Amino acid sequence: MTQDKSLSPEARRALMERDIPPAVMPVERGHVRRFAEAIGDGSERWTDTAPPTFLRAMLSELPSAPELEAFPQMLDGGSDWEYGAPVTVGDTITGVTRFASVNQRNIGVGPAVFLQIETRYTNQQGEWVATQKNTLIRY
Amino acid sequence: MAESPFWDDVEVGLELPAVVKRPSTRQLVKYAGASGDFYEVHYDKEFAVDIGLPGLIVHGALKNAYLAQVVTDWMGADGVLRKLSVRYRGTDVPNDDLTCSGRVTKVYEQGGAHLVDCALTLINSQGEQTTTGTATVQLPARAG
Numbered sequence: 001m002t003q004d005k006s007l008s009p010e011a012r013r014a015l016m017e018r019d020i021p022p023a024v025m026p027v028e029r030g031h032v033r034r035f036a037e038a039i040g041d042g043s044e045r046w047t048d049t050a051p052p053t054f055l056r057a058m059l060s061e062l063p064s065a066p067e068l069e070a071f072p073q074m075l076d077g078g079s080d081w082e083y084g085a086p087v088t089v090g091d092t093i094t095g096v097t098r099f100a101s102v103n104q105r106n107i108g109v110g111p112a113v114f115l116q117i118e119t120r121y122t123n124q125q126g127e128w129v130a131t132q133k134n135t136l137i138r139y
Numbered sequence: 140m141a142e143s144p145f146w147d148d149v150e151v152g153l154e155l156p157a158v159v160k161r162p163s164t165r166q167l168v169k170y171a172g173a174s175g176d177f178y179e180v181h182y183d184k185e186f187a188v189d190i191g192l193p194g195l196i197v198h199g200a201l202k203n204a205y206l207a208q209v210v211t212d213w214m215g216a217d218g219v220l221r222k223l224s225v226r227y228r229g230t231d232v233p234n235d236d237l238t239c240s241g242r243v244t245k246v247y248e249q250g251g252a253h254l255v256d257c258a259l260t261l262i263n264s265q266g267e268q269t270t271t272g273t274a275t276v277q278l279p280a281r282a283g
Contacts, residue, residue, distance in 0.1 A: 031173070038173035039204035040160060045140050045211065052207040052220055056200050057174045073190055074178065076199035078226040083219075109191070 007104050007113050011067035015099045015115075020063045023095040031057070032089055050087040053079075055121050055130055058095045063117070068138050071113050077135030084128040092124040100133060112139035143215030146246070146253035146278040155213040155241035155257060160205050162197055164233045170201045197231040202239075202270045206259040209241045210274045221254070222275040229269035236264045241274070253280040 027050055035054050036046040056079075087093060100118040104111060114137055121130045162170075167181045179186035180196055187195050203225045210220060231237060238261070245256035259272035 034169075035173040038166070038169040039201060039208070040162070040166065041204070041208045041211075043140060043208075043211065045216070051204065052211065052223055053200060053204045056176075056203075059175075076227055079200070079203055079224065081223040083221055083223075 005070040071138035075137040143217040153243040157240040219277040225272035
């Protein structure tokens with residue numbers, strides 16, 4: 001067991017200051033349909049409009065964080081979403097992500113790093129469509 | 140799509156119709172593909188057991204989607220989801236009944252918008268509340 005592992009103040013600062021390239025994703029009808037099927041939600045609402053958690057698909061690759069090598073396992077702690085303009089088929093969404101907080105805490109299995117990853121999503125008109133704050137626990 | 144409830148008719152304590160989900164391993168793979176979340180704990184049992192889990196676990200974000208559906212089914216065509224928060228308090232396994240429900244906790248106006256807050260909960264077949272959440276919905280109001 002590696003009970004003594006820890007995240008240095010330098011590593012923490014490097015994460016907080018990380019410049020993460022924006023993600024860009026066209027919202028495709030087939031993808032929206034497959035996503036709705038995958039969550040088992042057959043509402044006709046999701047023909048032209050994307051379901052509320054659809055933009056999660058833009059975060060498939062988590063921002064690179066070599067500082068967290070000693071904490072290889074991951075738990076999803078939860079998400080806070082706020083919504084603006086609807087996300088509809090044909091939109092092109094840009095997601096800008098940053099590490100909003102990075103804190104080390106002990107959990108049952110030993111030292112863990114709690115990360116809050118915030119992504120702000122806008123559409124091709126520059127309108128704000130959503131902000132997601134995702135809490136990840138690395139241990 | 141269901142007609143939207145009028146904000147004027149919604150009272151604190153109102154129960155939103157529950158949604159029961161029973162995700163299979165196939166459903167988890169579909170979700171992995173559609174969401175791009177390919178963490179092995181959701182489809183590679185050996186990997187999951189090796190890192191100390193009892194077996195495969197359901198994506199937290201899939202449970203997030205389930206709780207969102209409780210709200211979007213209820214709010215109908217003219218309802219607008221403004222906020223949605225979830226906290227994962229425990230893991231869930233595939234092929235288990237996950238009962239997702241909601242209850243109105245606040246009915247209010249803000250900046251001209253007619254809003255309703257809901258508390259959300261997901262309970263597995265063992266009776267464990269493994270996910271909790273909150274949502275804010277904007278509803279149409281009766282004229283006058």
